[in-house]
Amino acid sequence: MRRKVTFGVGVILFIAVLTLFVWQGSFHFGDYDPITPEQRYVFWAISTVVFLLTVAIGFMLFRTFVKLYIERSRRAEGSKIRTKLVAGAIALSFLPVFFLVIWSVEVLNRNLDKWFATPAAGIRDTLEKTAQELKTDTRDRARALAGWLAHLPETQTYYLTGGRDNNTFDRLCQENRVAAAWIRKPDGAIAPLCGAPEQKDGGVEAGLALPAPLQGELLVRTPIAVNLAAQQKEIDRRVHDFDQLSLDKKSTRAFYLQLLLLITLFVLFVATWLAIFLARQISVPITALLDAAREVRRGNLAHRVQVDAMDEMATLVRAFNEMTEELGANSRELERRRRFTEAILESIPTGVISLDSDGRIRRVNRALKQMFSEEQVALANRLRDLFSDEDAAEIEYLMKRARRTGIASNQFELRSRDGRTQHFAVTVSALDAKPASGFVLVLEDTTDLLHAQKAMAWREVARRIAHEIKNPLTPIVLCAQRISRHLDRSGLGEDSTRVLRECARTINAEVDSLQTLVDEFSQFARFPAAQPAPADLNDVVESALAVFAGRLEGIEIRKELAANLPPVALDREQFKRVIVNLVDNAAEAMQQSLVRRLYVATHLPTPDVVELTVADTGPGVSAEDREKLFLPYFSTKKRGTGLGLAIVSHILGEHNAQIRVESNAPGGARFVVELTPVTIAEGRPSEVSA
Template sequence: MARPGSLMPRLRWLLPAVASVLLLLAALYLAADAEGLGGAQADSYLLVFAIASLAVLGLSVAILLRILGLWRRLRAGEPGARLSRRWLAWLLVLGLPPILLVYGFGVRFIGATVDSWLRANAVEVLQQAARVGQVYLSEREASARRVMDDLLSGLAERPRSEWNAWADRMLVDSGALQVGVFDASGRNLALAAASARWIRADAPAEDMRDLPLSGSANVSLEPVEQGLVQQVRAKRSVGGTVVLAQIVMGMPEAVAEDLIAIEEDIASARRSLFLRDSLKWSFVLILSIVFLLSLLLAVLLAFEISRRMVAPISDLATATRAVAEGRFDVSVPGGGDDELGFLVRGFNRMLDELRDSTRRTRESQQETERQRAFLAAVLGRISSSVIVLDAEGHVRVANPASEAVLGSAPDAWVGRALSALSAQRPSFAPLVADLLQRMRGDGREFRAEVSSGEGDQRRHWLLRGARLADEGMVVVLDDTTDIDRARRDAAWAEVARRLAHEIKNPLTPIQLSAERMRRRLLPTLSAEDADLLDRSTTTIVAQVEALKSMVNAFGEYAQAAPLQLRETDLVELVGDLIDLYAGESRLSVSCQAAADVPTIRVDPGRIRQVLHNLIKNALEAVPEGPVSVQIALSAEPGAGMLVMQVSDDGPGLPPDFDAGWFEPYRTTKTKGTGLGLAVVRKIAEEHAGTVEAGRSAAGGACFTLRLPH
C-alpha cells in the first residue's frame, strides 16, 4: 500500500497525464472522422467534446492548483518562492509565443487546403454521369413494363391450367430471372425461375398487395447478393380474379456497380460541399485541442522546470531554517556533480554530525528519564507513603500512597512546605512536628512510631527517614493500624483459646460435685440447713452454666468454623428472624426493604448471628420497658454493596464510643463477655465487608453493615 507521502507526488502528475491522454484520443478520433467527412454520429461528437472538455478542465485545475500553491508560498515567504516565480515567467515568455505562432499558421493552412480539396464543379460532373445512367434505367423500365403487359394479356387469353406454361415461355422470351403469379390471398398460381435459387413460392409482400388495380406496373431496383435486380410488380383482374404478378430481371453487374458508385459519389460530394465549413471547423477544432494540450502542458512543464531548478536552493533554505530552530532531523535531497551538489553534500555532512551529537544528548536524557520512570514506578506500586523533602522542608517528590498522609493529590504538594500540613490536617500536627524536629537534628537515619487523629480516626504510623546528600530527606511512613489491630485480635484469640481450655476443664467436676452433695446431704439435714444447702448448690450450678457459656463464647471467637456460603435472600432471612422474636413481649422487630435488594452469597448462620448480637445488645441496653428494633435493607448499585442497618430506640452509644469498642472485652454492662461487637466485626470482615456505628433517628444506636454482592 502506498504511503500518503509517496502518493501525493503521483497524484500531482496523474491528473495532467490522464487529461493529456484524453485530449490526444479526442484529437485522433476527430481527425479520423474528419477524414471520412463527418461519418461519426452526433452522439459520438458530443461524447468526444465532453471528454475533451473534462480533460481541458482537468489540466486547468492542475495548473490552477499549482498557481495557488505558488501564491501561498509567496504569501508565507517560503524560501525559493520568489525565485520560482521568476523562473516561471521566463519559461512562459520563451515557450508560449512559438505555440501561438504555429497555431495561427495552422488555422490559415487548414482554410486554404480544404477549399482546394472541395471544388463546386465536382458535383456537376458527377450529376452528368448520373443522368446518363438514368436514361439507361428509363429504357430498362419501359422494356420491363412491356414484358409485364405481355404476361398479363397472355394470362387473360389462356385457361388457368396453362398459366405455368405461359410463365415459362415469358421467362425464356424476356430473359428474366423469375416470373410469378399469385392470387389476392398470396397463393401461388404460376411460377417460373431461371435457376434453383429463384424458385420461391413466397407470399407477395404487403406493399405489392397495396398496388392499385389496373394501374401501371411498378418498377424498382432491389439489392441482392450478386448486385442489383429490376423488380416489376402489377395488380390486375384476369378472368374475374385479382392476380398479383411479379417479374425479376437481372441487371448487368458492371452497370449496377457503376450506378451505385455514381450515386454514392454524388451524395459524398454534396455532403462535402454542404459540410465544407463544418470540415474546416473540425480541423480547426482538432488543431485547437492540440494547441490547448500544448499550451497547458507547456505551462505545466514551466511549473515543473521552475520547481526542479529551485528545489535544491529551497531545500537548503528550509533545512537551514529548521536547524536554526533546533530541528536536526532534516536532510537535503539531491546532490549532483556541480557546485550546488557539492554544497548540498557538505550541508548534509554537517547535519549528520549535529544529529549524532543530538542523539547522544537525547540518549543520555532518555536514560535519565528511564531511571526516573523506574523510580516512579517503584514508588507508585509500594503501599508505604514516601515523601522526599528538600533542605527547607518543601516537598520534592511524593508517591501516590502518600495521599493518605497529605490528604490530597501528591502532585499538588510538590514545592509546598510540609509544615502547611499541620494547618490543613490538624490531626497530623504531632507527626509533622516530630518529623521537622528530626530534620533539624544531626542523625543520618531515624525510626519512630507515632500516632495521628483521635477516636475512630486514630491511626498508627511507623516513621522511617534518611538524610540525603543535598541535605534533604526521604521519609517513609507505613500505616500499621490494621496490622496492630490484627495482632491484637490474634492475641485476644489466643487468650480466649487458653481461657476456654483452662476454665472449661474444672467446670464439669465442680457442677457434678455440687449436684452430688445436694442429692446425698439434702435428706439428712434439718430444714434450715437443707434450705441453705439447696440455695448454695443451685447458685454453684447456675454460675458454672454461666461460666460454660462464657467459655463457649471464647472458643467461638478464638476459632470460628469455615464459612458456608450460598445465595441467600436477606429479606427472607430477616423475616424468619422477626418470626423468631415474635414471642418476646417487650421487643418489637420490623424490617424495611427496598425493591432492588438482590440475593447475596453469604453464610446465613453467621449473618443471623450478627443480627442476634445486635438485637441482644439493644435489649440489654434497656433493662426495663419496650424496645423497638428496625432493620433496613438497601443496595448501592454503583458501589456493588448491599447495606443492612440495624437501629434501635435505646439510650444510644456511649460518649466515648470509637473503633476500639469493636475489640474484644470492651463493654459497659455488668454481665456478658464483651465479645458481641467483636464477633460482629469479625463476621463482617470474613465476608469482605465493613461495619460502622452511629446514632439512629430515634436517638438510639445504629449499626450499618456493608457486604459486597
C-alpha cells in the first residue's frame, strides 16, 4: 500500500512540474512565429492537442462527478464521505484557481491589447513613411545624376561611337556613387555606361530622355546604404508579421484561453483525484469493516478484514480483527457451556421452562415434553396453553413473587389441558430480578413420590387395622358358634330359634367377609419383594388368562401377542397377579355393557420398550379418577376394597415398570404397562432403561 502511495505522489509531482514548465513556456514561443502556412499548421496542431487534452480531462472530471452521483443515489457504502471530500477539495481548489484564471485572462487581454494597440500601428506607419521618403530622395538624386550624365559631351561621343570607350564613365560613376548607368535605345538595346545594369542589388533606378539629336533614355541606379537597406527589409518583414498577427489576434486569444482552461481542469482533476484517493483510504477500510460487522452479526466470527490500511485505520482494522478473534473464542466457550448446560437440562428428570419477561415460553427441556404431550408443548406459547387457567394463575403469582424476591416455590396439584392431574413442586427463578428479563420455571413431578408416601402410610394403616380387627373376630366367631349349638337345647320357640339361627349365620358370614378383608390388609401391608428374572411375557400372559378359562361367560377375549418379543425381567407369580387383577377389573367393568370384549395384547413399539395392553368396552375411567385409581382403598365399584390396583401399582413399582390409563375407542378403558427388555451384552444380562 505504501508503494502505491509513493508511486501516486511521484506521478502527481511529475505532472505538477510538467504543468509548471508548460505554464512558463506557454506564453513565449521564442523565435517561432506562425507566419508561413507550415507554421500555421503547427500552431493549429498544438491548439488541437490542447483542445483534445481539455476535452479529455473535462470528460474524466465529469465522469468522476457522475460516478459519485450514482454511488450516492444508490447509497453505496463510503459514497457520502467520498462526496464530501471531493466537494471540499473542489471548493478549496476552485477559489484560488478561479481568481488565478481571472487574473491570467486579464493579463492576457491587456498584453494583447498592448501588442495590437494604436501606438504600435502609428510606429508602423511612421516607419513605412520614412522608408518611402528615403526611396523618393534616392530616386530624385538618381534622376539628377541621369540628367547630368545625359548632357555630358562624353555621353554624346559614347552614343555616336557605339560605346567603344567607357573608362570615363566608370570613373564618373565611382566618383558619384552610381551603381550602374546605361542607355536604352528606342529599339530596346542597352548600352552600358558603367556597372552592371542587369544586377538588381536593391538600389533605386531613375532615368531621363537623351537630348536631341540623340534618341533613347539614360537610366541610373543609385544604391541605398547597406545598413539602411537591411533595416528596410527588416521593417518590411516586421510590418508584414504585425499584419498577420493582427489577423490572428482572436486565434491567439482562443489558444491561450484553451491553455488556461486545460490547466484549470487539470488542477481540479488532480484535486478531485487526491480527494477520491484520500476518501478511499478511509472508505475502503470502513466498507470492509461494515461487511465484517454484518458477517459477525450473521454469526460468522471467523471472518477477518483483509484490506490494506494506513495509520489509525490500520490500527482500527487490527483492533477489529483482534476483537472478532476474542469473540470467536468467547463464542466457542459459550457454545461449549451451552451444550453442557443443555445436556444437563435434557438429561435431568425435572421439567424446565424458560419464559421471557412477558411470560411467553421460549424453551423447554425433554423432561417437560414427557410430562405433557409433545404436540401440546410444541404448540404452547404461554403457560395457559399447558395448564388450566386456575393453575396458570397460581404459577403467575409465583412469578410476581420471584420478580420481587428472585426465587419462589410451592407445591401444586396441577391439571393439564388434556385433563390429567399431577403433583408438582414448582420453583420460579427470576433472571436479573430488578427488573426481571425472564424466568426459569422448574417443575418436579412428585406424583409418584406422593403415591409412594400414601401407599406406605396405607400399608401402616392396613397393618394396624388388620391387627385391631383380627383380635375381636375370634371371640365373635366362637360366640356365634356357641349360640348355634345351644339353640336346639334351649327350648325356645320355633320362631325365636329361626331368628337366632339366621343371626348366627349372618354373624358368621360377616365375620368371614371381615376375615377376607383382614387377610387382604395383611397381604398389602407385608407384600413380599419381587425377584425379577428374564422371562417371556407372552408365556406369563397365557398363564394368567388360563386362570379365567370357562369363568368369563359372555365376554369375548381377543389376544394379539407379538412374536419374537425380547425377554423381560419380572417375577412370574407377582406379574401374573398383575394381569389377573387387570383382567378381573376389566370383566367387572363390562357387566352392564351391551358389547363385552376384552383385548389383551403385547407388542414392541420401540427397541427399548415392551408394552402389555389390557382394554375393555366398559364405561371407562373419568379423568378425575385416573390419578386416584392406583391409591389404596379407592374403588369405582360398589363393594370394591380399593386394593387390587394398589397392589398392581406396587408390583409394577418393584419391576421398575410404568402403567398408564387411557380411553379406549369407541368406549372403555385401556391399561398400558411398559416394561424394560433384557439385552445380553458379552454374556451378561443387563437392563436397558426406557
